[in-house]
Amino acid sequence: MRLSLIAAALIAFAPAAQADEITIFAAASLKDALDEIAADWQKNHDDMVVISYAGSSQLAKQIQEGAPADLFISASTDWMDAVQESGDIDPATRKDLLGNTLVLVGTGTPAEAPVTELPALLGDGKLAMALVDSVPAGQYGKQALTSLGLWEHVESHVAQADNVRAALKLVATGEAPLGIVYGSDAVAEPGVGVVATFPADSHAPITYPGAVTKAADTPQAAAFLDSLSQEPAKSIFESQGFTVTQ
Structure with missing residues (x-):
């Protein structure tokens, strides 16, 4: 009897099993939707979800340098290709998750206008964009x-930001009168409205792949x-302006 009481006492004072922590590196444009999804997940699971948001290029490079991420969700197949080629994701887990639109x-x-009117609409103002050579x-x-023959007319007016949410903020705070972001970003920021939507065939398909990392x-x-x-x-994704591809 005494042994049973001792065993029960040891169980009572034993430390609880530590919950898993899922560390996610995700494209900045996913923030509002993924924060909501993570909060919902944590209501029904013991795991903690920790998410780092940035431009996909920055996140991919951090993963390649050994940053401890469990999942990578990119706004570009190119940057997912890069971490796959460097052996930093499990290719068997890779899947295309989402699509998006590109808007002004x-x-x-x-008032909405044809996108071809961008130079006239912009005038001498700045056009906010994420880094044009690296961020999706x-x-x-x-x-x-x-592709629309507008780049040479607006290139000198482009104000580049580290990621698409930073570009969105430049517009929302009035630092730039216009910006190019995703349709989902326009949904997330009540201080901006859509001026024009870029034709889908004017750019590569906007695809968000996700994969479990090798680490x-x-x-x-x-x-x-x-x-x-x-x-x-x-x-949740659809309410935030994304299309779900699976």
Whole structure:
């Protein structure tokens, strides 16, 4: 009897099993939707979800340098290709999760206009964009402007930001009258409105792939990734202006 009481006491004072922590590196444009999805996940699981947001190029380079991420969600297949080629993700877990649109935004509720009117609309003002040579939103934006014959007219007016949310902020705070961001960014920021939507064929398809990293140390990383294509995550993404591809 005494042994049973001692055993019970040891169990009572034993430290609780430590919950897994899922560390996610995600494109900045995912912040509002993914924060909501992570909060919902934590209501039903013991895991802690920690998310670092930045431009996909910056995150990919950090993963290649050994940053301890369990999941990578990029706004570009090119940067996911880069970490796959360097052996930093598990290619068997890679999947295309989301799509998006590319839009021109201004403050308030601007009147919509053909995107070809951008130079006239911009005048001497600045055009906010994410880094055009490395960050996906900036790369898509430059592709679209080039294909429409507008890049040479606006290049000298471009104000580049580290990521698409930073570009969005330049418009929302009035530092730039216009900016090129994703459709989901326009949904997330009530201080801006859509001036024009770029034709889908003016830039490469906007695709968000996700994958478990080779450094992942929790089996829940793959489960969280799979949940992003299911309810309630699917409805959250769609309400934020994304399209769910799986």
